[in-house]
Amino acid sequence: MALIVQKFGGTSMGSADRIRNAALRAIAAHAAGDRVVVIVSAMSGETDRLLRLARDIRAVAAEGRETELTVAAIAAAGRELDALAATGEQVSAALMALAIQELGGRARSFVGHQLKMLTDSAFTKARIKTIEGTRVLEAVMAGDIAVVAGFQGVDDKGDITTLGRGGSDTSAVAVAAALGADVCEIFTDVDGVYTTDPNICPSARKIDKISYEEMLELASLGAKVLQIRSVELAMKYQVPIHVRTSFSNAEGTLVTNEASLEEVVVTGVAYDKNEARVMFVGVEDRPGIVAQIFGDLASENVSVDMIIQNASKLSDNDTLRTDVTFTVAKSDLQKVRAVIDGIAKNVGAVEVRYDEDIVKVSIVGLGMRSHAGVAAKMFRILADHAVNIQAISTSEIKVSCLVAAKYTELVVRALHDGFGLAGPAADPAPEAAAADAANR
Amino acid sequence: MALIVQKFGGTSMGSADRIRNAALRAIAAHAAGDRVVVIVSAMSGETDRLLRLARDIRAVAAEGRETELTVAAIAAAGRELDALAATGEQVSAALMALAIQELGGRARSFVGHQLKMLTDSAFTKARIKTIEGTRVLEAVMAGDIAVVAGFQGVDDKGDITTLGRGGSDTSAVAVAAALGADVCEIFTDVDGVYTTDPNICPSARKIDKISYEEMLELASLGAKVLQIRSVELAMKYQVPIHVRTSFSNAEGTLVTNEASLEEVVVTGVAYDKNEARVMFVGVEDRPGIVAQIFGDLASENVSVDMIIQNASKLSDNDTLRTDVTFTVAKSDLQKVRAVIDGIAKNVGAVEVRYDEDIVKVSIVGLGMRSHAGVAAKMFRILADHAVNIQAISTSEIKVSCLVAAKYTELVVRALHDGFGLAGPAADPAPEAAAADAANR
Numbered sequence: 001m002a003l004i005v006q007k008f009g010g011t012s013m014g015s016a017d018r019i020r021n022a023a024l025r026a027i028a029a030h031a032a033g034d035r036v037v038v039i040v041s042a043m044s045g046e047t048d049r050l051l052r053l054a055r056d057i058r059a060v061a062a063e064g065r066e067t068e069l070t071v072a073a074i075a076a077a078g079r080e081l082d083a084l085a086a087t088g089e090q091v092s093a094a095l096m097a098l099a100i101q102e103l104g105g106r107a108r109s110f111v112g113h114q115l116k117m118l119t120d121s122a123f124t125k126a127r128i129k130t131i132e133g134t135r136v137l138e139a140v141m142a143g144d145i146a147v148v149a150g151f152q153g154v155d156d157k158g159d160i161t162t163l164g165r166g167g168s169d170t171s172a173v174a175v176a177a178a179l180g181a182d183v184c185e186i187f188t189d190v191d192g193v194y195t196t197d198p199n200i201c202p203s204a205r206k207i208d209k210i211s212y213e214e215m216l217e218l219a220s221l222g223a224k225v226l227q228i229r230s231v232e233l234a235m236k237y238q239v240p241i242h243v244r245t246s247f248s249n250a251e252g253t254l255v256t257n258e259a260s261l262e263e264v265v266v267t268g269v270a271y272d273k274n275e276a277r278v279m280f281v282g283v284e285d286r287p288g289i290v291a292q293i294f295g296d297l298a299s300e301n302v303s304v305d306m307i308i309q310n311a312s313k314l315s316d317n318d319t320l321r322t323d324v325t326f327t328v329a330k331s332d333l334q335k336v337r338a339v340i341d342g343i344a345k346n347v348g349a350v351e352v353r354y355d356e357d358i359v360k361v362s363i364v365g366l367g368m369r370s371h372a373g374v375a376a377k378m379f380r381i382l383a384d385h386a387v388n389i390q391a392i393s394t395s396e397i398k399v400s401c402l403v404a405a406k407y408t409e410l411v412v413r414a415l416h417d418g419f420g421l422a423g424p425a426a427d428p429a430p431e432a433a434a435a436d437a438a439n440r
Numbered sequence: 441m442a443l444i445v446q447k448f449g450g451t452s453m454g455s456a457d458r459i460r461n462a463a464l465r466a467i468a469a470h471a472a473g474d475r476v477v478v479i480v481s482a483m484s485g486e487t488d489r490l491l492r493l494a495r496d497i498r499a500v501a502a503e504g505r506e507t508e509l510t511v512a513a514i515a516a517a518g519r520e521l522d523a524l525a526a527t528g529e530q531v532s533a534a535l536m537a538l539a540i541q542e543l544g545g546r547a548r549s550f551v552g553h554q555l556k557m558l559t560d561s562a563f564t565k566a567r568i569k570t571i572e573g574t575r576v577l578e579a580v581m582a583g584d585i586a587v588v589a590g591f592q593g594v595d596d597k598g599d600i601t602t603l604g605r606g607g608s609d610t611s612a613v614a615v616a617a618a619l620g621a622d623v624c625e626i627f628t629d630v631d632g633v634y635t636t637d638p639n640i641c642p643s644a645r646k647i648d649k650i651s652y653e654e655m656l657e658l659a660s661l662g663a664k665v666l667q668i669r670s671v672e673l674a675m676k677y678q679v680p681i682h683v684r685t686s687f688s689n690a691e692g693t694l695v696t697n698e699a700s701l702e703e704v705v706v707t708g709v710a711y712d713k714n715e716a717r718v719m720f721v722g723v724e725d726r727p728g729i730v731a732q733i734f735g736d737l738a739s740e741n742v743s744v745d746m747i748i749q750n751a752s753k754l755s756d757n758d759t760l761r762t763d764v765t766f767t768v769a770k771s772d773l774q775k776v777r778a779v780i781d782g783i784a785k786n787v788g789a790v791e792v793r794y795d796e797d798i799v800k801v802s803i804v805g806l807g808m809r810s811h812a813g814v815a816a817k818m819f820r821i822l823a824d825h826a827v828n829i830q831a832i833s834t835s836e837i838k839v840s841c842l843v844a845a846k847y848t849e850l851v852v853r854a855l856h857d858g859f860g861l862a863g864p865a866a867d868p869a870p871e872a873a874a875a876d877a878a879n880r
Contacts, residue, residue: 016501019500061456062542073541076547077541077542079548083533087531090530091524094494094521094523095494095520098497098521107520108519114598158553159554
């Protein structure tokens with residue numbers, strides 16, 4: 001008899017019919033002899049609706065406000081926003097329990113304070129500290145299906161907290177870890193993790209098994225099937241995650257510690273169009289310049305992804321100058337533009353150039369650790385298609401290249417084919433192992 | 441420095457503008473030096489929306505159900521309906537706290553488990569057992585405005601319970617009692633309790649002060665300004681209630697223990713069109729017959745209001761027969777019709793007559809205790825207008841008459857004028873004191 005955690009996201013909770021389907025799935029697992037804990041997100045659109053209510057009321061009330069909000073006031077508002085947003089999952093949990101009951105099953109719902117999921121007090125982005133879970137365990141041991149409201153916890157004062165957007169995945173993995181569940185099933189609207197985006201590469205293949213590390217790189221690179229935090233947590237507590245569709249009984253993708261049996265070098269190709277490139281041209285090349293640039297950006301809360309500094313050269317007036325390039329999220333570009341002139345002046349930059357028409361394409365795979373030449377092969381594939389690489393960044397199990405956005409489809413398909421990811425369970429590309437030692 | 445409880449109902453929470461107005465009122469009381477606890481209902485329509493979600497999902501799910509629901513299953517559903525419905529007030533409380541904060545005040549919201557309002561486990565109609573309220577008191581002593589979600593509590597297992605429809609009034613009075621508040625202000629969409637319905641009697645006058653007992657009789661007779669349970673609770677714990685409008689600063693009606701200074705005999709005229717009359721004609725007059733009729737109705741969960749049994753007389757076949765008349769809520773009439781033939785047969789009734797075109801008109805006043813002849817005066821006023829009385833029922837401080845519905849306006853106005861309730865602070869009607877001793 002296994003203990004399984006099933007997590008249903010907002011789209012799986014989007015209508016009475018869908019909630020019924022999710023309920024039937026929990027009942028089927030229970031009927032098969034498993035103990036079942038269900039974690040639910042808010043119905044799709046509900047969290048937005050609640051936060052819109054808050055925004056409207058604050059806008060109306062703000063007309064009567066005479067003073068600026070203090071830091072303490074902003075923290076106080078966070079507490080209320082969490083109490084507000086947490087109702088979305090509470091509603092889902094009650095509805096799911098009702099659906100299971102109506103279908104002949106036994107179910108009880110639990111919210112954060114009943115689950116006793118203790119978090120810190122960082123409202124709207126709380127971190128889980130401990131999960132007691134006694135009542136939930138009692139319920140499943142008594143033969144009930146426990147339905148837990150995701151996304152929420154309580155701090156040590158009993159205040160309601162939320163884990164931030166997408167926190168229900170994290171709730172699910174945390175509950176699975178705390179209860180010692182055998183698997184955490186994440187039901188979603190795709191049927192698993194793919195070798196790349198099937199929308200632009202028809203030969204993309206569902207991955208049967210993937211390691212936590214690979215999943216982390218794919219998730220952070222834009223394959224948004226799972227929240228990064230939930231994968232980190234699963235890795236830490238060794239909770240197997242099964243990503244699967246809520247629309248059929250098909251097996252999805254198992255995210256575990258074990259390396260893939262297929263021993264492929266590259267597991268997937270990811271791309272991210274949400275970054276913009278910023279380039280300081282002709283920066284004075286003296287110690288502390290780069291620290292100043294990124295220190296200034298950090299103090300504006302701008303997260304920088306890739307950073308490239310080219311070799312310096314003497315300028316016309318005999319000072320040593322270099323170009324510094326970096327990428328930021330397009331959504332942060334506004335903040336960057338607001339401070340960029342000051343920074344440029346501080347570091348003596350001749351010019352600032354922006355480019356939003358770029359894409360970051362990455363290959364990810366545990367096999368890179370043991371196979372040399374993977375990066376070199378990637379660069380060769382791009383060169384064969386006459387695609388210019390604007391920047392490169394690597395990690396142990398990932399190589400990312402920045403290229404013009406217009407090449408997105410071309411490059412993703414070429415890499416997917418080039419690394420033998422297409423079709424049924426492809427062999428590892430033999431050239432990869434034989435290639436030169438340029439793989440960093 | 442007084443401690444005041446302010447309760448805002450669904451219409452006062454109906455829009456961002458209205459929430460802002462309510463927030464301003466709490467801030468004004470706080471600025472005047474009072475400690476303030478605010479109790480909120482769900483935004484108007486929200487509870488219905490939530491229960492509709494539940495109904496939809498249960499209807500969809502029920503298609504797959506093979507067995508009838510057991511009693512345990514119905515109780516389990518009640519638990520989930522309460523967790524669902526309680527979110528309405530949680531949303532309101534968070535929004536109100538946000539509005540107060542945005543207006544420059546300090547506020548914190550609290551739900552049932554944070555208030556520690558302990559109830560029994562009678563889901564959807566729980567009764568309050570105790571209120572700890574430590575955190576709420578701490579908040580107000582620290583200078584915050586505490587915003588409490590009404591309508592909800594937790595049972596001793598930590599399960600979320602609700603007090604039933606209109607439970608926020610009861611929450612407010614209970615919190616006021618537990619915290620030893622000086623007054624419980626109930627903000628509503630009328631500006632107080634009136635001597636009768638101003639819609640049908642333009643000379644109706646706002647009552648400045650009314651006793652708990654009178655308020656109870658007026659409330660149960662259809663003047664639905666306050667929930668009956670909340671008035672009972674206020675009387676038990678001697679909490680003064682101030683019923684007032686949320687749309688102006690006008691003083692409303694104070695409900696307290698003290699008798700009105702005005703020493704009027706009749707405080708108000710109420711009417712209730714929601715009753716129907718049922719008459720068993722020619723029932724055998726032998727012991728146990730009436731017990732059988734009302735026992736059978738009680739087992740169908742039908743509440744009976746007035747009961748009148750006329751004197752018996754010999755029928756054609758020499759058996760002693762009588763007529764038994766009673767009134768029930770029109771909403772229960774369906775249930776009555778379903779069982780009435782069986783009952784009629786059991787008690788040998790010749791015929792059953794229904795009448796839905798009736799109204800119950802009542803006069804209420806503490807002064808009746810000490811003034812004789814009030815009932816007689818009421819009957820005389822009806823007679824003067826040639827209105828036939830179909831049934832009479834009395835209590836210590838109330839006389840009710842059943843008359844044809846078409847006379848509603850006529851009778852209410854005549855009684856209102858006849859007992860001197862019109863105009864500014866009228867004197868008690870001198871005839872009332874002089875009238876005969878027919879007042880039962």
